Amino acid sequence: MYGNPVGVKTGSQVKNWLYTAKNYIEVTKPRSVFLLVFTALVGMFLAAAEYTMSMPVLLKSLVAITLACSGVNAVSCYVDRDIDAIMERTRQRPIPSGRIAPPEKALVWGLAQFLVASVIALSLNFASFVCIFLGMLGYVGIYSLWFKRKSAWNIILGGFSGGLPALFGWTSVSGKVELLPVLISLLVVLWIPNHIWNLAIFYKDDYRKVGVPMLPVVCNTKRTLLYILFTVIAMFALSIGIYFAGTMGTFYLVSAIVCGFVIAAGNIYLFFAPEQKKAWFLYKLSSPYLFLIFLAMIIDHHIILA
Numbered sequence: 001m002y003g004n005p006v007g008v009k010t011g012s013q014v015k016n017w018l019y020t021a022k023n024y025i026e027v028t029k030p031r032s033v034f035l036l037v038f039t040a041l042v043g044m045f046l047a048a049a050e051y052t053m054s055m056p057v058l059l060k061s062l063v064a065i066t067l068a069c070s071g072v073n074a075v076s077c078y079v080d081r082d083i084d085a086i087m088e089r090t091r092q093r094p095i096p097s098g099r100i101a102p103p104e105k106a107l108v109w110g111l112a113q114f115l116v117a118s119v120i121a122l123s124l125n126f127a128s129f130v131c132i133f134l135g136m137l138g139y140v141g142i143y144s145l146w147f148k149r150k151s152a153w154n155i156i157l158g159g160f161s162g163g164l165p166a167l168f169g170w171t172s173v174s175g176k177v178e179l180l181p182v183l184i185s186l187l188v189v190l191w192i193p194n195h196i197w198n199l200a201i202f203y204k205d206d207y208r209k210v211g212v213p214m215l216p217v218v219c220n221t222k223r224t225l226l227y228i229l230f231t232v233i234a235m236f237a238l239s240i241g242i243y244f245a246g247t248m249g250t251f252y253l254v255s256a257i258v259c260g261f262v263i264a265a266g267n268i269y270l271f272f273a274p275e276q277k278k279a280w281f282l283y284k285l286s287s288p289y290l291f292l293i294f295l296a297m298i299i300d301h302h303i304i305l306a
């Protein structure tokens with residue numbers, strides 16, 4: 001009569017449960033999922049300006065892309081568990097720190113999410129299913145398992161998966177692939193080198209220690225910064241090209257010019273005055289850039305042009 005009634009959790013059980021939940025969320029790399037899902041949401045809203053988007057489609061698409069991205073991230077944490085245990089930046093992650101043990105639990109967790117995402121995507125339309133499937137193939141298959149430990153061009157080859165959530169957003173509403181979503185997906189692909197190579201300049205020694213040939217490990221910082229600059233200029237040009245491709249208005253154009261100018265100026269400055277700390281700052285600036293330019297697309301389409 002005085003014991004703990006069946007089904008009623010004690011304080012420490014609740015604490016344990018929250019701790020486990022926190023670890024299983026952490027292994028999905030939530031910050032990257034947030035940005036990826038946001039690009040998908042923008043894809044959906046851009047398509048909604050031309051096609052009908054019902055509330056069930058919006059909700060199903062959001063659930064599918066969130067589960068797909070978090071699932072593939074958990075699988076990648078499983079694949080990379082050996083090097084994550086050695087790198088300073090990653091050794092506290094749930095698998096290497098032993099908070100998820102055995103590591104296969106993270107693999108099952110990731111695959112289960114991906115499976116549910118695939119079923120939901122298939123119920124939307126075939127093109128959306130293909131986007132999610134290619135996302136897994138590109139990130140885990142081509143990037144993590146194949147090229148990450150072999151080639152300095154790993155992120156270019158694997159990076160295409162980073163653009164797929166935006167394309168998924170569009171296809172989930174329209175059912176087909178068209179020029180505008182392909183261009184905004186390419187914008188994400190061209191953004192990746194400035195996101196990751198600047199970070200890799202900062203963590204060069206970490207990557208070298210585990211034999212991952214990120215570009216700054218295999219060639220000098222100046223040359224890496226030159227390649228980053230090329231991709232940033234291409235990304236800037238593409239962001240303007242998206243305006244000329246047709247449906248964006250002046251608000252988008254001005255935002256693309258201002259944001260593009262800031263990120264290009266930062267990378268030009270870094271090229272002429274290379275320093276690891278500044279590269280870290282530009283890595284940190286990369287996510288707000290992508291967020292703001294995608295936000296400008298929605299504002300342009302649904303608030304200003306509406």
Ligand code: HEM
Nearest residue numbers: 031032035036039089155158159162163188192196284287
């Ligand atoms: C091949 C492609 C990519 C690679 C190699 C890559 C790599 C990384 C790495 C190493 C980190 C640091 C993680 C940490 O905190 O330990 C990171 C953080 C992050 N990534 Fe990526 N990433 C890629 C693509 C993307 C894409 C496509 C997005 C979203 C559109 C994205 C969004 C983020 C965000 C939001 C963070 C956290 C940023 C912060 O802490 O300020 N990444 N990424």
Ligand SMILES: CC(C)=CCC/C(C)=C/CC/C(C)=C/COP(=O)(O)OP(=O)(O)O
Nearest residue numbers: 032068069131132135136139161162164165
């Ligand atoms: C449609 C679909 C499912 C697309 C997948 C998109 C996706 C999840 C891209 C992930 C990009 C990413 C965060 C890479 C981390 O690289 P890393 O493994 O080198 O990072 P790390 O060193 O921090 O582990």
